[in-house]
Amino acid sequence: DAGVIQSPRHEVTEMGQEVTLRCKPISGHNSLFWYRQTMMRGLELLIYFNNNVPIDDSGMPEDRFSAKMPNASFSTLKIQPSEPRDSAVYFCASRNRRANTEAFFGQGTRLTVV
């Protein structure tokens, strides 16, 4: 199994531009999570999905952030418009909620907004 796959690994964009981060969860996993990590705030849960349905988006910082999961094998996190304070490492994780497995994390996307 290739694990949770995130793309791109690194993204540099200018303030005001739209940014889309992508995640492919582990096959068979039915829960997907988006986290953000910064030096100041550590690892924060942004949103999670169960069976492709968003369950809790209370961690999404503001309306500029949106996440979708159109099918069981793909999710996106979009920031529009991006701001320098959005610079962080964004992690996607998945787990098999039915089998109660632990969460497996991707390698993350390092986003820099200049």
Added chain:
Amino acid sequence: DAKTTQPTSMDCAEGRAANLPCNHSTISGNEYVYWYRQIHSQGPQYIIHGLKNNETNEMASLIITEDRKSSTLILPHATLRDTAVYYCIVRPHSGGGADGLTFGKGTHLIIQP
């Protein structure tokens, strides 16, 4: 509100056992203790979890006190590759209404050669 308390950093000599403490004095009866670690520039990695009995797997051992108010993660023979930030997390095993993990600041474990 912090549910766990861990030392900010610890050192351990290579080849020795690394013992990482965690206080969780407000743990509820249905909450498990989970340990994850994050090696530099990588995503967090699951290590082990337990409810009240001691647990062991190929990576580590987890010792939970009888009153469940604290626990210790033990890496029996630490190597340089174990240098990482170790997170202790308490949460219900089945997730329920809070499936996501709440990470604190963790312990930065440095294995010295």
